Amino acid sequence: MSHFRGGIIMWEPTENRNEVRITFRVSWRRDYSSHTQCDASTKDIHDLIGSGTGNMECLDGCGSTARIGTMQFYCTDFSEDENWTSGENTLTYTFPETSDQWYQIGFKGNAWIGAIIDRQGGNWILRTTASLVKRNDTGKINSSPKSVMQPIVKDLVFNLHMILSDTVKMKEFQEDPEMLLDLMYRIAKGYQNSPDLRLTWLQNMASKHSERSNHAEAAHCCCHAAALIAEYLNMIEDKPYLPVGCVDYQKITLNVLEESAVSDDVVSPDEEGICTGKYFTESGLVGLMEQAASSFTMAGMYEAVNLVYKILIPIHEAHNECKKLAQIHQKLHDAFQNVTLQEGKRIFGTYFRVGFYGHKFGDLDGEEFIYKEPAITKLPEISHRLESFYGDRFGEEFIHIVKDSNTVERDKLDQNKAYIQITYVEPYFDLYEKRNKTTYFEQNYNIKRFMYATPFTLDGRAHGELVEQYKRKTILTTLQTFPYIKTRLSVISREQVILLPIEAAIEDIQKKTKELDVATKGYDTKILQMVLQGCIGTTVNQGPVEVAIVFLKEVIQKPDQITKHHNKLRLCFKDFLKKGYDALHKNKNLIKHDQKEYQRELERNYHEIKEKLNPLISSKATTMKRSKHHRRTNRESPTKQKSIV
Structure with a gap:
């Protein structure tokens, strides 16, 4: 050795x-x-x-x-x-x-x-x-x-040392795909000022991702490599049909600006031995973009295929390559057709927050990441994978999986053990983002904020009665956006939002409503029936009704206590009933004769829920109670009366 x-x-x-x-x-x-x-x-x-x-x-x-x-x-x-x-x-x-x-x-x-x-x-x-x-x-x-050494020389030596060190570490982490890709990423980053070597490592990363069926990440490696080449070609000669460096790749990924040559000091076309590989040509760029389109297709990200070909089409048009253009337009036809046929069926990935605690982890100690796992990965699956890998490395007796999502108190941990906390997270969007990101693709592409919720009560218990059930939402932001050229990204910031019990209830009803809406717009009968059963089935129909009774029954008797949260919850229930009706109607048109009895049962459950909710959410009932109160006191202003409605 x-x-x-x-x-x-x-x-x-x-x-x-x-x-x-x-x-x-x-x-x-x-x-x-x-x-x-x-x-x-x-x-x-x-x-x-x-x-x-x-x-x-x-x-x-x-x-x-x-x-x-x-x-x-x-x-x-x-x-x-x-x-x-x-x-x-x-x-x-x-x-x-x-x-x-x-x-x-x-x-x-x-x-x-x-x-x-x-x-x-x-x-x-x-x-x-x-x-x-x-x-x-x-x-x-x-x-x-x-x-x-002068400072700049020290930087160069340190960079070389890190590259060599990471190259050695790669042999140690062959069985840890995330760490292996992190090391390859760091080596590629170390060659930021050596385009030929950076290109080589980006291609190495693409190959490694393809081996693991991480097709979206492989596609992004190809896009980064193509953008690097585009920067070089743009310096040699300004051809109107070629992409103007990294800028033209921003619609594919915001991360691609990492490949931008900041000045001629970074990439100089006149320097001997720089950008001499076969890929630093127009045909090399086209080949990498074709590879990216193929990988996006295998990943099911058909909208990204369109973005790739928007860059390639002008190049083929400039050379009058009609056969190539015909092939591209056929591939675009297939891509858009797949978007339509697979509506409601596509799943791009599952995300988890993973935190590492303990000196055994070395550089990872105290770090937290967002992991992008294959579609429909369950929490026990990633937990078992990480526990097995680090158990083999440190010893099973030293590995402990933290099973809750509460803040880890590091001063209370056993210094001889290694702790891993794994939490399922979902992409998070502000209201303005939700208005702009309307499709499933948009909601799962170029994303960098994630959220997980932790239930708690004021007396320290995790769960309690509805009226005392608070929720803490933790919003995490990553350094880059997903998908990226690797599958785990460092968390760079976090913020927390505390929801009152009624706000937590509103969010739960909104979530059920969204599930109904998505299932109704799709064409998968099994998914639609699964969502219907979860929202209005006999075993769960007490859920929405109980929420309404707890938060609305007493308050409609006391109009002066009605808040914007009560009104919002009432509107959420109305939307829930409307979407439930639409889902039932859609299911009725999709089912076969042998499922008609099941349909009638779902309809009975729906009407039972509606009958119980109507007195609590109808505007008429609330208005009547309020008007009696107003006649008795005669002190409420018209403006306030209107705001209560």
């Missing part, structure tokens, strides 16, 4: 003849041995470590190989998560007198890091040459350059 992580050697002459001060800096795999272990206390006490790691030697010019000194060093930096230790030390050595005064200093061994060369564990030599001949112009001896 590789354990050497690289190093540098510097030297300078002292005032004594042939004496040289040699400074070296080396890095090792931290857990290589107890002698390469470094922590904060090791740095503080400034003790030498690295015993047994080898010797600095005079490799040439000393007659034979001579030992200069040990490679023990003082630790200056370390990382537990990335498993490396770095440090430096200085040795002093007097070289023997020779005719040319040239000497080679070095340190050699094996087990070089496999992420840098193909032959992991191969031999290596870290060396430099020292010339102790005095210069003619200055009369002084040269010394090696000092490796004091």
Whole structure:
């Protein structure tokens, strides 16, 4: 297994003849041995470590190989998560007198890091040459350059280190698809200023997504790659039929602006070796977009297929490629037909909030993500998958799944255990967004806010009577929008909204009403009957009626206590009854002869619910009670009377 992580050697002459001060800096795999272990206390006490790691030697010019000194060093930096230790030390050595005064200093061994060369564990030599001949112009001896890094160089070195570190980690996380794609994403991001390499990693990510049937994510990887190429082509020559860089891809995904070349310093067409791959051509762009359209089709996102071809059609028109255009329009015909035929049947994904707690998780400790899982994934399925993976990694006895959605109190957790909290979440929209996002596709595409609800009562219980049942809605915002080039996104902000018991009841009735409406607009009899049974079946018909009795029965006797919430609940029940009637009528037209008795039973349940609700929600009943009250007091203004209605 590789354990050497690289190093540098510097030297300078002292005032004594042939004496040289040699400074070296080396890095090792931290857990290589107890002698390469470094922590904060090791740095503080400034003790030498690295015993047994080898010797600095005079490799040439000393007659034979001579030992200069040990490679023990003082630790200056370390990382537990990335498993490396770095440090430096200085040795002093007097070289023997020779005719040319040239000497080679070095340190050699094996087990070089496999992420840098193909032959992991191969031999290596870290060396430099020292010339102790005095210069003619200055009369002084040269010394090696000092490796004091400027900030920009430090950034480049750090970026390279992260890329190499993530490449090594990929082998460790082959069985963790989310972490594996996160590492590939970070490597691709590390190559943001190297278009050829970034393109390669985006294509690698697309292949990995396709293997796991994450077709939407594979399509987005292709779109990002095509947008990167479009940026380059737009710099070379402004062709009116080609996309103007990333801007033209925004309708497909808002995330694509990540590929924008901010200036010529990032992507320069004139720079040798930049954007030289076969994909940085017009045909390369077309090929990637065709691949994206194919992946969107397999994902069932037919509307996105249309967006892709809006970019491709002008290119084929410019070249008079009629056959290609005919094929594209046939594919668009099929896509739009599928939108119609599959109305009410498409499911793009299921979302979960996943929080990690415990130092065993390393970088993930305290982080929370939104996971996009395949359609109709149940909570026990993702829980079992994550529990099994981390159980194998840390030990089953150390993994604990938090089964509620309450805020995790980290100070009360066992420090020796790893905790995972998994909560089902739904896309969340403000009212103005709901007005603009009217289709199922729009409500599940380019989304970044999610919500989960936690029931509670003021006395600390999770559940209570309807009149004391509050609800806490937690709204989470992710860094990017779904779908994206990976299936889990970091949560960057959260907000909470507390619903009063009557507000929680209103939301529940609205949810049932929406389910009825969606099922009625579809053509799936089984789904329609399932929703009808859930809303007006014999086992649940007490639900809506009980809500109405609890929140409306007493208040209609006291008109002065009627609030906007009571009126809103009353209107919600009216809409619920209307949608229930429409659903029954639709079901009646769809069923066969053998289900007529079932239809009559549903109709009886519906009329029973309606009879019980009417006295509580009708405007007439409320107005009569209110008018009697007004005649008795004669103090209410017309304006207030109108507002109560």
